Amino acid sequence: MHGLIRGRDPELGRDADTGGQVKYVLELARALAADPAIGRVDLLTRRIEDPKVSPDYAVPEEQIAPGAYIVRIPCGPRRYFRKEVLWRYLDSFVDEALLHIRRVGRLPLVVHGHYADGGYVGSRLAGLLGVPFVFTGHSLGRVKRAYLRERGVSEKRLESYYHISTRIEAEEEALDAAARVIASTRHEIEEQYARYDHFHPDRKLVIPPGTDLERFKPPAPGMEPPPIRAELARFLREPDRPLVLAIARPDERKNLATLVEAFGRHPRLRDRANLVLIAGNRDDIREMDRRPRRVLNELLLLIDAHDLYGHVAFPKHHTPEDIPDLYRLAAHSRGVFVLPTIHELFGLTLIEAAASGLPLVAAHNGGPPEIVDYCENGLLVDPQDADAMGRAIEEVLDDPERWETWSRRGIRRARERYSWKAHVRTYLEAVRAMMQEDEYRPSPVFFKSRLPRIDRMLVSDIDNTMTGDDEGLRLLVERLAAAQGTVGFGVATGRTVEGAVSVLRRYEVPLPDVMITSVGTEIYYGPYRVSDAVDWPHDRNWAKHISYRWEREALQEALAGVPGLTLQPGEAQRPFKLSYFVDEEAAPSIEALRSLLRQQGLSANLIYSHGQFLDVIPIRASKGRAIRYVAMRWGVPIERFLVAGDSGNDEEMLRGNTLAVVVGNHSPELEHLRDDPRIYFATAHHARGILEGIDHYDFFGEIRYPVHQAAGA
DSSP, X not given: OOOOOOSSSOOTTSSTTSSHHHHHHHHHHHHHHHSTTXXXXXXXXXXOOOTTSOGGGGOSEEEEETTEEEEEEOXXXXXXXXXXXXXXXXXXXXXXXXXXXXXXXXXXXXEEEXXXXXXXXXXXXXXXXXXXXXXXXXXXXXXXXXXXXXXXXXXXXXXXXXXXXXXXXXXXXXXXHOSEEEESSHHIIIIIGGGSTTOOGGXXXXXXXXXXXXXXXXXXXXXXXXXXXXXHHXXXXXXXXXXXXXXOOSOGGGOHHHHHHHHHHOHHHHHHOEEEEEOOOOSOXXXXXXXXXXXXXXXXXXXXXXXXXXXXXXXXXXOTTHHHHHXXXXXXXXXXXXXXXXXXXXXXXXXXXXXXXXXXXXXXXSSHHHHHHHHTOEEEEXXXXXXXXXXXXXXXXXXXXXXXXXXXXXXXXXXXXXXXXXXXXXXXXXXHHHHTSGGGSOOOOOOOOSOTTOOEEEEEOIIIIISSOHHHHHHHHHHHHHTTTTEEEEEEOSSOHHHHHHHHHHTTOOOOSEEEETTTTEEEEOOEEETTEEEOOBOHHHHHHHTTTOXXXXXXXXXXXXXXXXXXXGGGOBTTBEEEEEOTTTSOOHHHHHHHHHHTTOOOEEEEETTTEEEEEOTTOSHHHHHHHHHHHHTOOGGGEEEEEOSGGGHHHHSSSSEEEEOTTOOGGXXXXXXXXXXXXXXXXXXXXHHHHHHHHTTTTTOOOOTTOOOOO
C-alpha cells in the first residue's frame, strides 16, 4: 500500500517499508501471470507524485511481465507517506480500486491482501465484489507491539507513531474475512497468527515463497569476477579470502550489529575471512531517516571499536543485479551466508543463498529453522549471542569437505521445494478448492443500470439528519424536485423499510429511488406502484452477499447476559440485524465485545451510535458498503454520491471517495472526522445542513471536488 514498488530496479532496503515483502509480491505477481490458467494479475498500490521519490511511482500502470501489471491507485494527498500515516485514506483507495476494476471490465477471481493495510483494503474490496479474499500478513501487529514494548517504547508512542491498535484491528478484520490465510512457515502460523481472536486454523495454508532460480544459481567453473567485486575490493586488504556475507536493510531487528561484534571478537575469523555487509543504499548517512541512521552509525562505530578496517566491506551502493553476483562471489570464495535477524518470519535470503551454493548460519527461532532443517546446509545459533555466532561461522569455514556437501545439498533442496512454479501450483490448487465452496462463488454485482438517466445521487440518513427542521426539509424537497432527471435520491437508515416509508410519508418527502435500511443490511429499489399499493423490490443478491458467515442465533446467544446490553423490541430486529440498547456505564467496550465474539469464532460488524445503540450485522454489511454496492450496480461513480449523516452508524458511508456532509447537530462520535477534506461539517442543523453541503460541493451543478480527490466520472 505504501507505493514504493516498481518492476524495474526495486529500491529494496530504501527504508523500513521496502524489504522482502516488496520482492515477494513482485515475484508472486510475475509467477502467477506466467501460469496459463491466469489471464491477468493486477498488483494494486498507492500512486505517489512527489519530487522526493522517483517519478516511476506516479505512473498509473506499469507492465512488469506478460499479463502482470502494477496499478497505482490515487489515495489521499499526492506526496509520499510512511505506511503508518495512510490508514485514514484507505477507504478512498477501496473506492478508486472499484473504479479501476470497472474500467478493466471483469471481476477478479480472487483478491489477495498483503500486510495489515493491504488486508484492510483487500477484505473490503473482496466483500464488495463478492469474491474470495486471501490474506498474507508478512509481519503482524501483535508481535510488533510485544517487541517494541520489550524495547521500552511507550504506549503513547505505539499509538501516535505506529497506530498499533488500528493495525491490529485491521488484521483481525482481515483474518475474519479471509477464505484462506497464506503463511510461509508453520512457525508463522503457530506463533504469530495464533495470537489473534479471528484466526481460524482450518483456513491456514503454508506455502513457502519461491525464488527465481534463473537468477539465483551456483557459480560456474572459472567464473569471471562480477562488477561488484571491484567495489568490495576497495575495502579489503586481502579480497580473495572467503566472504562472510549478510544482506539486510538497516533495521535494528536485522541485528547486523551482533554479526559485526561476532567478527570483531574472533581474531582467527577475521584473519581468514572477510565480512561483507550489504545494508541498503545510501548517499549520506547524516541525511537518512532516524532509524536507519542510528543502525548504520552503530555499525561504523563497531567497525572502529574492533579495528576491522581492511576486513569489512560496507559498500554504499548496489543494484538488484549485484545481489545474485554477491551470492555467487561468496560461494566461489567458499564463504558463508549469515542471517542474524533477531526474529525472522521466513528468511527469503536464506533460500537465495542456498540456491547459489552458500552454506548458512541463521537464527534458531522464527522461520529460518524450517529452511535450514529442510536444506540441511548450515547451523542455527542464538542471534543475540555474538560469541556463539562467531564460533558457528568458524565451524562452517573450517571443514572443507562438509562445506562442499552443504553447498551441493542446499542447491538441490532449494530447487526441489522453493521454486515459484511449485508455489503457484499449490496456490492455484487452493483457489480452485475455494471456488467449489458455495459461500465463495462470485455474486453477479455488475450489470446495466436500472436508471440510466441518473448521473449522481444524494443519499441521506433520515432521523436527525433529514428530519428535525420541517421548514428546512421542505426546502430540501423543493431543491430535489427541481433537479429531477439527473439526480437520484436515496436514504440510508437504521429503520426498517416499513418504518422508513412511514416517516417519509409523514413528512411528505418523495419516496426515494433507493432505500438502504436496517443499518445497511437491506436494499430496496423503486417504488413501483401496483394499483394503490407500493411494492419495493428487494435486492436479493445483496441479501445473499451479506449472508457470508452470518450466524444470527449464535451471536444472540453469545451476547445474552452481557452486562449493559438489552435487546431492543422485536420490530427493531431483522434477519441480518440484532439491535441492542446500551448502558454505557455497565456495558463492556466495543473492542471487548468484538474480542468476545471472535474468541467464539463468530463474525460480525458492530455499529455503535448515539452513545446508546448497538447494531450487530454481517461483516459484509454497513451503510457504506451498501452504497458502494448500489454504485457498482447502477454504474454511478462513487465520487458522484453525496452522503449525509449525523451519527456513528453513518461513519463508514461518510469515509472514502463519497462527497460527504455531517450536519451541524451531529453526535460527538463523528468529531474525529473533522480534518478529512472529503467530509464537510455544516454549521446548519438537520436538512438545512444537507442544503449547506449541496451548495458547498455545488452538487446540483458542476460539482466541486476536494483538492486531492479526482472526479473519476
